[in-house]
Amino acid sequence: MSLLDALADRDRVFDFLVPASSPVDVRHGPILYLEDVNVSFDGFKAINNLNLTINDGELRCIIGPNGAGKTTMMDIITGKTRPDSGQVWFGSRHNLLTKNEPEIASLGIGRKFQKPTVFEALSVFDNLELAMAADKRVLPTLTARLSGEQRSRIDEVLETIGLESLCGRQAGILSHGQKQWLEIGMLLMQRPRLLLVDEPVAGMTEQEMERTAELLTSLAGKQSVVVVEHDMGFVRSIARQVTVLHQGSVLAEGTMDQVSNDPKVIEVYLGAEEEA
Amino acid sequence: MSLSSTPSSSSPLSHLWLTRPFSERSTRIFLAVLALALAVVTVLHLALPAGHPLHVSSYTVTLLGKYLCYALLAVAVDLVWGYLGILSLGHGAFFALGGYAMGMYLMRQIGDRGVYGDPVLPDFMVFLNWDSLPWFWHGFDMAWFAFLMVMLAPGLLALLFGFLAFRSRVTGVYLSIITQALTFALMLAFFRNEMGFGGNNGLTDFRELLGFDLRSDATRLGLFLASGVALALGYVVCRGIVGSKLGRVCIASRDAEARVRFLGYRVERVQLCVFVVSAMLAGVAGSLYVPQVGIINPSEFSPLFSIEVVVWVALGGRGTLYGAVIGAILVNYAKTVFTGVMPDAWLFALGGLFVVVTVLLPKGIAGLMTRRRKADSDTQLKEATP
Numbered sequence: 001m002s003l004l005d006a007l008a009d010r011d012r013v014f015d016f017l018v019p020a021s022s023p024v025d026v027r028h029g030p031i032l033y034l035e036d037v038n039v040s041f042d043g044f045k046a047i048n049n050l051n052l053t054i055n056d057g058e059l060r061c062i063i064g065p066n067g068a069g070k071t072t073m074m075d076i077i078t079g080k081t082r083p084d085s086g087q088v089w090f091g092s093r094h095n096l097l098t099k100n101e102p103e104i105a106s107l108g109i110g111r112k113f114q115k116p117t118v119f120e121a122l123s124v125f126d127n128l129e130l131a132m133a134a135d136k137r138v139l140p141t142l143t144a145r146l147s148g149e150q151r152s153r154i155d156e157v158l159e160t161i162g163l164e165s166l167c168g169r170q171a172g173i174l175s176h177g178q179k180q181w182l183e184i185g186m187l188l189m190q191r192p193r194l195l196l197v198d199e200p201v202a203g204m205t206e207q208e209m210e211r212t213a214e215l216l217t218s219l220a221g222k223q224s225v226v227v228v229e230h231d232m233g234f235v236r237s238i239a240r241q242v243t244v245l246h247q248g249s250v251l252a253e254g255t256m257d258q259v260s261n262d263p264k265v266i267e268v269y270l271g272a273e274e275e276a
Numbered sequence: 277m278s279l280s281s282t283p284s285s286s287s288p289l290s291h292l293w294l295t296r297p298f299s300e301r302s303t304r305i306f307l308a309v310l311a312l313a314l315a316v317v318t319v320l321h322l323a324l325p326a327g328h329p330l331h332v333s334s335y336t337v338t339l340l341g342k343y344l345c346y347a348l349l350a351v352a353v354d355l356v357w358g359y360l361g362i363l364s365l366g367h368g369a370f371f372a373l374g375g376y377a378m379g380m381y382l383m384r385q386i387g388d389r390g391v392y393g394d395p396v397l398p399d400f401m402v403f404l405n406w407d408s409l410p411w412f413w414h415g416f417d418m419a420w421f422a423f424l425m426v427m428l429a430p431g432l433l434a435l436l437f438g439f440l441a442f443r444s445r446v447t448g449v450y451l452s453i454i455t456q457a458l459t460f461a462l463m464l465a466f467f468r469n470e471m472g473f474g475g476n477n478g479l480t481d482f483r484e485l486l487g488f489d490l491r492s493d494a495t496r497l498g499l500f501l502a503s504g505v506a507l508a509l510g511y512v513v514c515r516g517i518v519g520s521k522l523g524r525v526c527i528a529s530r531d532a533e534a535r536v537r538f539l540g541y542r543v544e545r546v547q548l549c550v551f552v553v554s555a556m557l558a559g560v561a562g563s564l565y566v567p568q569v570g571i572i573n574p575s576e577f578s579p580l581f582s583i584e585v586v587v588w589v590a591l592g593g594r595g596t597l598y599g600a601v602i603g604a605i606l607v608n609y610a611k612t613v614f615t616g617v618m619p620d621a622w623l624f625a626l627g628g629l630f631v632v633v634t635v636l637l638p639k640g641i642a643g644l645m646t647r648r649r650k651a652d653s654d655t656q657l658k659e660a661t662p
Contacts, residue, residue: 117535119528136540138549144521
């Protein structure tokens, strides 16, 4: 074996030798792995020895009272906040703590914020077109033309989010729920491996909630989905695995039935909600 | 609605951003109306005798040519304001720079026929006792160089200004104020004799352009037609940009800039490119304006003029392009009439018109047309979807 080959072989040892665009390695199961993560803001421990593993293709719900660190956790995964200590891995190859926000986004982690922001003056179709993974420089954008493949990708996503009949309408006329779905669709256009969804059903009607539940469940399997949600009814309707956060660390983990019967959980969260 | 009827899918020409506009109904109508107007004016000017009631005089032809230059300037402003959300209150500066580049060429064309008869130096330089041309006047005796500078000078200024402004993410009101300051600073600079642009009096006393006598009726008609063609080309370029994916990125960044960044687009580069294109179009408009009015002086840099341009666009309807053309022509026609009848009342009339349109027609005159069309498509959609 030549020296060059030996050096090349070392990319198993030194992760900086791995090209940033290399595929996510999920052979060992987890697509997202957080270990002993700590974050404090001005002495307040927002995240306290957090350990969390998300498996490839899983749909995971994360619940917890206000201030449990749910949003901070999302911020750490997407690179917006740097933890004081701990490890965050995407697959078993990408150390997310060494990457910035755009790099993490291009690795395939999509995040949907609580408030839907779609481009209201553009049509639903155009919204998806802009979100599509493509050459985003100025001149290629000027001369860009949809290929048949890209068009069918948009149609596919339109079907997934159930907005086919509205594809030519302005996004501004959509209802709140439809905007949320469109934004999930915009994330899907970038073919993410992991979707982080922050409170998707806040402000939705019952029917919209049901539809969202269907949408998120249908995504799992193809993508891994992490949903942060307050609405217990909604979580019950979609969740296979639930993680309860409390004061920055995991309080309980398991199926909805398991966690809702856990006395610690009842005390800090479910109990408090039933009283209220 | 079926998926196959999504926008811009059917035309075989849609692969080129510049040819796409020709397959759009609004562009075809606009170009047809413009061509018809140019043809009618030409025929009425050439075919009818001077005494005929329908005869278009040479004065009117030049006046209309001026309106067309203003219309091109308005289109340039609408491109950045209507689609990119950048309210430029300094586009007059790019217009004037294009005008000065043309003016310098026309000055060099005078040659030794000036009052002082100097073969090289324009009159004002002789008057100031200068003995040689300043370095930046060299090359302007060549038409190709001057015509290149008509676009390059405003383009470079816009590139420098835009690079600094957009890189530091200056937007909204702040950007508007800086553009205003830019044109004001240039006005003060050009007023100074030492700048070498004729100071207060500017450049005037032009004689010929490419060998054609500027005072002859034929040249005036030619300039009018050239302005019309420039407007058509500028319109098609702008329409091509706003109809492309880049145009949709512009609209998206106008409404939610941070979200566009999050999608991976370099918003500041998009803004810079479109801003430079707009400035170059404004420069072309200025260069055609100068030989028709016969003078360029620093008052074209006046902040007031740039604000007036914005009023034209607002009146005509922002974000439509053809609205800007309608607004520019209507307001300037009104200005010609009003300043003739009641010179003191004009500014009140303009202000009043602006208030009325903003309150009653927030989308301008063009909004009247799109409102009707939208109502039609809404009823169609209701019928199509159960």
